[in-house]
Amino acid sequence: MSVDYLSEQYESIQLICFILEDLHFAADIRNVQEIVSMMEIRKIPRSPELVEGVINLRGQIIPVVNMRKQFQMGQRENPKNSKIMIFSKGEKSIGFIVDDVSQVLRKTQSEILPAPPIMMIGIEQNCIFGMLTEGEKNTMLIDLTKAFSQRESKILEAMLAQT
Numbered sequence: 001m002s003v004d005y006l007s008e009q010y011e012s013i014q015l016i017c018f019i020l021e022d023l024h025f026a027a028d029i030r031n032v033q034e035i036v037s038m039m040e041i042r043k044i045p046r047s048p049e050l051v052e053g054v055i056n057l058r059g060q061i062i063p064v065v066n067m068r069k070q071f072q073m074g075q076r077e078n079p080k081n082s083k084i085m086i087f088s089k090g091e092k093s094i095g096f097i098v099d100d101v102s103q104v105l106r107k108t109q110s111e112i113l114p115a116p117p118i119m120m121i122g123i124e125q126n127c128i129f130g131m132l133t134e135g136e137k138n139t140m141l142i143d144l145t146k147a148f149s150q151r152e153s154k155i156l157e158a159m160l161a162q163t
Helices: 004-009 152-160
Strands: 011-021 021-027 030-036 050-059 058-065 083-089 092-098 102-109 128-134 137-142
Touching: 004 137, 011 083, 050 092, 083 102
Parallel strands: 021 137, 058 092
Antiparallel strands: 011 021, 011 102, 030 083, 050 058, 083 092, 128 137
């Protein structure tokens, strides 16, 4: 996905900004159902490494992925301050653990720069589709639906089918 993705579908895009370590990311807000504070995550025996476990959110069982693990970052010192972004895909939901959620922005195509190819190292191909710059701060635009390998996506889809 590239910045052209925006021109094909929208004149502007509303983004939810989140932080992992000292990196800033933004994702299309349309698929984000809600943000919740860290809560008890129940481990699932023999679950894939990318799956942290499941949460019970008002009676709905939601698998949770730790984005720090997904992007091969170290553990957070105080994970109790983390947030869970609940992402909806159809009638199914998945939670993404992030360090913090900072703001909601609306940006036009002219404000979004292409992501430098070097940024793709260690991150699933095509999941970073642009970049925002504000002074010294760079924010990577991420398509959360493409942040996983095909194998990981199949695992998550199988888990979602069971919830």
